[in-house]
Amino acid sequence: MSVYFTEDHEWVRVEGDVGTVGITDYAQEQLGDVVYVEVPEVGKTVAKGDEAGVVESVKAASEVYAPVSGEIVEVNEGLADAPAKVNESAEADGWFMKLRLTDTSELGGLMDADAYKAFVEAQ
Amino acid sequence: MNDQSESQSDQPILRTPLYERHVALGARMVPFAGYDMPVQYADGIIAEHTWTRQKAGLFDVSHMGQAWLTGTDHASVAAALETLVPGEIAALKPGAIRYTQFLTDDGGIIDDLMVTRTASDGRLYLVVNASRKDVDYAHMRDRLPAAVTLEPIEDRALIALQGPAAEAVMARHCPDAAALSFMTATESRFDDIAIHISRSGYTGEDGFEISVAADEAVALWDRLAGADEVAPVGLGARDSLRLEAGLCLYGHDIDETTSPVEAALTWSIGKRRRTEGGFPGFDRVRSELAGGPSRRRVGIRPDGRAPAREGTEIVSDGVAVGTITSGGFGPTVGGPVAMGYVEIDKAAEGTPLDLMVRGKAQPARVARLPFVTQRYKR
The missing domain is CATH 2.40.30.110 (Aminomethyltransferase beta-barrel domains)
Structure with missing residues (x-):
């Protein structure tokens, strides 16, 4: 199991050919109180970099991009009623979607935890 | 993830006298109307919003424009200002505050502002939006007669205390405050600090806006912030509070294309002035009042x-x-x-x-x- 990070502050945790996607703890901290989350429909196919969801704080709306290409196989329905879960547990219970990867080589272009930490510190 | 909310400016950024306090309190600072301002403190916007509705929120609004408008007596300075705004200014009693708008000749809104008739005859105290200070001051200098003097106040901070506990907090330091009713103001003292205090605000709650010399702003802030009922509140919650209260934000809900009638601000147009006119855009306002916008x-x-x-x-x-x-x-x-x-x-x-x-x-x-x-x- 490996976790990868994007420069847009998404994470993807890969188990087999399924990746679980969310926004990072740094991202939720920057957003502030999350009040609304939109997740894609199960069965939808997304390409790396596509808009796959929306996260809204009191102040602003932000897109969540697909960190890798794939088919959406599950979404976190619980976030609709409890969007604050993204603040409380961004990198675990606050996950957005699971997708079946179509091209695992895309993972090579993402950051590992140490590289992401350095990336955030340089922001 | 991509945050679309950030805005940039090429102007040098200004600081209020309370800047160091915001940083020390862990505020997230953002540029707003040319000032580096706290958008939120450590607890976040929802907590600050709720605190204000339940207890008392403390706001630095020193970025707003404070100014004196002075004439020979109240009648003359009020008559001069009334040539620029549709509000009833002449009939204000000493200590009374009026909400009104500077209008364009087409009846659009240049800015909205608060006008206080001070205890000093012939002297009005104005509070205008930070983002419109320069436009408002130029407009007044351009249009007002020479006998009326505009004096922007650059050496005073403005602090708001808003919420159901605001009165009790103020009463411990300034008994005069508790005696004020909504939309009235007075000169007073907060302990030993000279203040101009208004019972007004931008949250829908009871509360006060306190003008204080810049070099005493930190002392006043610290004494207010030290009360158990008080927590600092940033611009993020200020925006959600005013939105819930149905209050307009200049440049968003009102601007030079919107008239006060369209903006549902008809209540702020003086009854006498609806028939007499004598303010810019009267033709549009009269026609919209008669036929509807x-x-x-x-x-x-x-x-x-x-x-x-x-x-x-x-x-x-x-x-x-x-x-x-x-x-x-x-x-x-x-x-x-x-x-x-x-x-x-x-x-x-x-x-x-x-x-x-x-x-x-x-x-x-x-x-x-x-x-x-x-x-x-x-």
């Missing part, structure tokens, strides 16, 4: 959970009928709230509308403003 600012509640932000198109049966001018999440309402302009035949409370959010029509209804009960001390 073609569009009006209304409250809008989305049926679902998705907030509708500023700029969102409002449609009815697939036809565009207006635009959202302020929108977001209302922590006290517990859901999305918005304001916007709609064609007049869609402005009745309860009218169903659709909001085009990310290309999808989200059902909504015209709602009564304010979204929360105003708790002013009359």
Whole structure:
């Protein structure tokens, strides 16, 4: 199991050919109180970099991009009623979607935890 | 993830006298109207919003423009200002505050402002929006007679204390404060600190706005912040509080294209002035008062959970009928709230509308403003 990070502050945790996607703890901290989350429909196919969801704080709306290409196989329905879960547990219970990867080589272009930490510190 | 909310400016950024306090309190600072201002402190916008509704929030609003407008006596300075605004200024009693707007010759809103008749005869105290200071001051200098002097106040801070506990907190340091009713003001002292205190605000709650010499602002802030009922509140919650209270934000809900009648600010136009006129844009205001405006600012509640932000198109049966001018999440309402302009035949409370959010029509209804009960001390 490996976790990868994007420069847009998404994470993807890969188990087999399924990746679980969310926004990072740094991202939720920057957003502030999350009040609304939109997740894609199960069965939808997304390409790396596509808009796959929306996260809204009191102040602003932000897109969540697909960190890798794939088919959406599950979404976190619980976030609709409890969007604050993204603040409380961004990198675990606050996950957005699971997708079946179509091209695992895309993972090579993402950051590992140490590289992401350095990336955030340089922001 | 991509945050769309950041804005940039090429101007050098200004600081209020309380800048160091905000940083020490762990505020997230953002540029706003040329100032480096706290958007939120450590607890976050929802907690600060709720605290203000339940106890008392402390706001640095020193970026706003304070100014004296002075003439030989009240009648002359009021008559001069009335040539620029539709509010009733002449009849103000000493200590009374009026909300009004500078209007263009076409009846658009240059800015909205608070006007106080001070105890000193011939002297008005003005508070204008930070983003419009320069425009307002140039406008007044251009239009007012030479016998009236505009003096921007650059050496005073402005601190707001808002919420149901504000009166009790103020009463411990300034008994005069508790005796003020809504929209009145007085010179007084907070302990040993000279202040100009107004019972007014921008949250829908009871509260005060306190003008204080810049070099005493930190001392005043610290004494207020030291009270158990008080917590600092940033611009983020200030925006959600005023939105729930149905109050306009200049440059968003009102601007030079919107008239006070369209903006549902008719209540602020003096009765005498509706017939006498004598202010810029009177023709438009009179015609809109008589025949109704073609569009009006209304409250809008989305049926679902998705907030509708500023700029969102409002449609009815697939036809565009207006635009959202302020929108977001209302922590006290517990859901999305918005304001916007709609064609007049869609402005009745309860009218169903659709909001085009990310290309999808989200059902909504015209709602009564304010979204929360105003708790002013009359």
